[in-house]
Amino acid sequence: MDLEGKVSLVTGGSRGIGRACCGSLADGGSAIAVNYQRNKDAAAEVVAELKAKGGRARAFQADISDEAQTNIMIEQIMSEFGQVDVVVNNAGITRDRSFLKMTRDQWHSVLLVNLDGPFNVISALLPQMCDRKWGRIINISSIVAQMGNFGQANYAVAKGGMIAFTKSLAREVALKGVTVNAVAPGFIETDMTAAVPKESLDMVRKMTPMGRLGKPEEVGRAVRFLAAPEASFITGQVININGGLYM
Numbered sequence: 001m002d003l004e005g006k007v008s009l010v011t012g013g014s015r016g017i018g019r020a021c022c023g024s025l026a027d028g029g030s031a032i033a034v035n036y037q038r039n040k041d042a043a044a045e046v047v048a049e050l051k052a053k054g055g056r057a058r059a060f061q062a063d064i065s066d067e068a069q070t071n072i073m074i075e076q077i078m079s080e081f082g083q084v085d086v087v088v089n090n091a092g093i094t095r096d097r098s099f100l101k102m103t104r105d106q107w108h109s110v111l112l113v114n115l116d117g118p119f120n121v122i123s124a125l126l127p128q129m130c131d132r133k134w135g136r137i138i139n140i141s142s143i144v145a146q147m148g149n150f151g152q153a154n155y156a157v158a159k160g161g162m163i164a165f166t167k168s169l170a171r172e173v174a175l176k177g178v179t180v181n182a183v184a185p186g187f188i189e190t191d192m193t194a195a196v197p198k199e200s201l202d203m204v205r206k207m208t209p210m211g212r213l214g215k216p217e218e219v220g221r222a223v224r225f226l227a228a229p230e231a232s233f234i235t236g237q238v239i240n241i242n243g244g245l246y247m
């Protein structure tokens with residue numbers, strides 16, 4: 001239980017990769033703040049599951065792209081748990097369209113959730129991490145940041161920005177005991193990829209050396225590693241979790 005006594009916030013923690021991160025961090029002994037935007041029941045289910053395994057957890061509503069809502073949520077988490085040691089910036093959206101047809105709104109909405117969201121969360125939590133001289137920030141980027149993808153110029157920009165943000169922030173807070181890393185998953189079986197046409201996913205499977213999509217838990221385990229004491233000298237890195245699709 002290497003995360004005993006720690007508190008982790010996972011944004012968008014009610015399903016998919018976020019849910020798996022909640023589970024893996026709780027398995028390490030961390031208390032979990034499960035952020036959700038709309039699906040209260042799914043978040044309550046995650047909390048119940050973590051509690052059933054003996055963990056400490058609570059759900060917190062906020063649209064992380066909204067600064068005021070995020071600040072209120074962070075206040076609620078601080079009054080419930082007293083601290084946040086690990087932040088997993090997982091919440092994200094896609095609004096896919098070829099660039100010739102992409103609207104300004106599709107461009108901005110993806111940047112607002114996927115980049116301003118982490119900005120809101122990190123800026124609210126970083127001062128207390130620096131004061132306490134311990135913190136782990138883990139950003140869920142994407143293979144699309146590294147390879148690009150048809151119809152995802154907005155998403156690629158946001159996820160690429162997240163990697164650049166990770167490296168810059170890692171340099172700024174390295175002496176303050178805070179590490180900042182990213183993971184870049186390939187194609188993982190979640191609601192997000194369920195929206196991708198079957199033929200495209202079949203093509204991804206063919207192109208992936210391991211011949212399959214990933215599972216949310218396979219991302220969750222890497223996130224737990226980055227949060228754990230074992231990863232104490234790792235900062236500013238991007239861990240690829242993609243079955244070999246991008247090397």
Ligand code: NAI
Pocket residue numbers: 011012013014015016017018035036037038062063064065089090091092093113117140141142143184185186187188189190191192193
């Ligand atoms: P998902 O769509 O199942 O989960 C995303 C979660 O984020 C949902 O719970 C959603 O409610 C939440 N969310 C969205 N906007 C929010 C907001 N404004 N405030 C709070 N919560 C919000 O997708 P999945 O696949 O679990 O994705 C999780 C993260 O992993 C995302 O950042 C995604 O971009 C990234 N990713 C996913 C990959 C995949 O193949 N599934 C591959 C690479 C990265």
